[in-house]
Amino acid sequence: MTSLFLFFEAFHFLRPFWLLLVPAVLTLWWMIRRAETRRDVPNDGIAPHLRAALILGAKDRRRSLPIDGVTLGVILCALGAAGPTWSRLPDPFAAQSAPVVVVLKVTDTMEEDDVAPSRLERGKQKIRDFLDLRAGARTALVAYAGTAHVVLPMTEDPSVMRPYLEGLSPDIMPQKGEVAADALALAQSVLADEADTGGVLIVTDGIDPADVDTLNATGSxxxxxxMLPEGVRDRGLDALSIPLVEVTPDGGDLRRLDGLLNAAYRRAALENTEQPWLDRAYWLAWPAALIVLLWFRRGWTMRWLVLATLAYGAAAPNPSRADGVVDWFLTPDQQGQIAFNRRNFVDASELFEDPLWRGYALYRSGQYEDSIEVLARLDTAQASFIQGMAQIKSRSYRDAVRSFQTTLTRDPDYPGAADNLKLAEQIVDYVEEAREQSDTGDDGIGADEVVFDNEANRGVDSQVEVPQDGGDAPLTTEQWMNTVDTQTSDFLRIRFALEAVQASASDAGQPQAQPDDIEPDTTAEEAAQ
Known part of the structure; x- marks a missing residue:
């Protein structure tokens, strides 16, 4: 129902003056139809049964006439010309779903097998399906029992979350219990760092009655x-006033939850005046085209309408191009948008004519150099921002610094530009410092060398040979990670225990102990890397 309310709230016409045609068309329709259906036979002096026998086609006077179809088609065209809309044009550089923190209850009760294979495993399956449904939207994971912990901060990569999700079990939780209110507060603190309005999804088989008031006070x-099976009730869940969805075998529960959690995000998107409204006129073109098909029937073609159509076609200054059947109905940019939505970025980059969309499709398809070249002709903040991202991917870090600086010059408040500029500058400083430390002054040139950007002329020019035999070569990150035997559950058990000890020490006013080999600010995502 929330989506329906948003629809009626946002619905309006972009060009409402075209609606003036509707009453004029209806007036003309009434006049023509009245003239064709009026009775010419006098009523006086003729018996009703004789008059009915003398009038031909009396039964067909109220049937549909050609003017009816013409009127309906013209009204549909007028409504389409008025530009109906109820949503903003999607920003291709922003997520189309709200950031969500998934809160999972990890207790012994979740190990019950009345929901196959168990409540906890089914909950994990639902979370994985939820990640697939959201298609790369920003998602974080919080687990709770007697304590609440951030398992993984916000990420757009579902594959990063899956191993941590699999490692969750009641055995790794430091304390027994169910502190849903603490988990909600932790989730809201994660959302507080997000620029967009987000939501919290709690996956649980019960709520402690002491936490009900806190959850009900959160609002939307x-x-x-x-995760309870059908017929099983929980006093805490029954007392909730926030949206509650029961688990289903199919994905209907997740689609409903996604709609509920995205409601506030969609409302915020409607209030974004920087994005233009999405014109939905094309929806009315299909019923209008179906009505046109009726004009091929005998007796349905109106001569004046055919003449008007021929006159309009003769006066059209630009003939349309149609290289294929698809081109009869869709423009190249529309075809490119379809391919882009299907994540077929290579085809999208070939179909798009709009340079911004074409450059972005090239970037998403990994053609970074081509993307930089296409976007160079544009002078918008979006174009320079994508250029910077493409230059980061192609390891042109100093060029990326310039692109992000250009983005901030064009739009000082452009989302993510300042953070990416800082990151690019840090990468450049790191590379130059590494060059200074590795400089030996040798003039020899190896067969293979690692080239660093040294625009600032720091250090002495030299080349670093890459070992060919691999005997003395250091292990790569992937090779090093493959040598680690520790499971995700073991890592989470240690981290959760440490966080619980730190929280207890903080509550007691004692100094927090920090082991030398564990960074206190290390996140799960950084540890995974």
Whole structure:
């Protein structure tokens, strides 16, 4: 129902003056139809049964006439010309779904097998399906029992979350219990760092009655997925006033939850005046085209309409181009958008004519140099921002610094530009410092060399040979990670225990102990890297 309310709230016409045609068309329709259906036979002096026998086609006077189809088609065209809309044009450089923190209850009760294979495993399956449904939207994971912990901060890569999700079990939780209110507060603190309005999804089989008031006071943006089987009730869940969805065998529960959690995000998108409205006129073109098909029937073609259509076609200054059947109905940019939405970025880059969309499709397809070249002709903040991202991917870090600086010059508040500029500058400083430390002054040139950007002329020019035999070569990150036997569950058990000890020490006013080999600010995502 929330989506329906948003639809009616946002619905309007972009060009409402075209609606003036509707009453004029209806007036003309009434006049023509009245003239064709009026009775010419006098009523006086003729018996009703004789008059009915003398009038031909009396039964067909109220049937549909050609003017009816013409009127309906013209009205549809007028409504389409008025530009109906109820949503903003999607920003291709922003996520299309709200950031969500998934809160999973990890207790002994979740090990019950009344929901196959168990409540906890089914909950994990639902979370994985939820990640697939959201297609790369920003998602974080929080687990709780007697304590609440951030398993993984916000990430756009579902594959990063999966191993941590699999490692969750009641055995790794430091304390027994169910502190849903603490988990909600932790999730809201994660959302506080996000620029967009987000939501919290709680996956649980029960809520402690002591936490009900806290959850009910959150208002919109929080939803609960109940992992209880049909017929089993929980006093805490029954007392909730926030949206509660029961688990289903199919994905209907997740689609409903996604709609609920995205409601506030869509409302915020409607209020974004920087994005233009999406014209939905094309929806009315299909019923209008179907009505046109009726004009091929005998007796349905109106001569004046055929003449008007021929006159319009003769006066058209630019003939349309149609290289294929698809070109009869869709422009190249529309075809490119379809390919882009299907994540077929290579085809999208070949179909798009709009340079911004074409450059972005090239970037998404990995053609970074071509993307930089296409976007160079544009002078918008979006274009320079994508250029910077493409230059980062192609390891042109100093060029990326310039692109992000250009983005901030064009739009000082452009989302992510300042953070990416800082990151690019740090990469450049790191590369130059590494060059200074590795400089030996040798003039020899090896067969293979690592080239660093040294625009600032720091250090002495030299080349670093890459070992060919691999005997003395250092292990790569992937090779090093493959030698680590520690499971994700072991890592989470240690980290959760440490966080629980730190929280207890903080509550007691004692100094927090920090082991030398564990960074206190290390996140799960950084540890995974």
């Amino acid at each position: 943006g929080v939803a609960v997925l109940s």
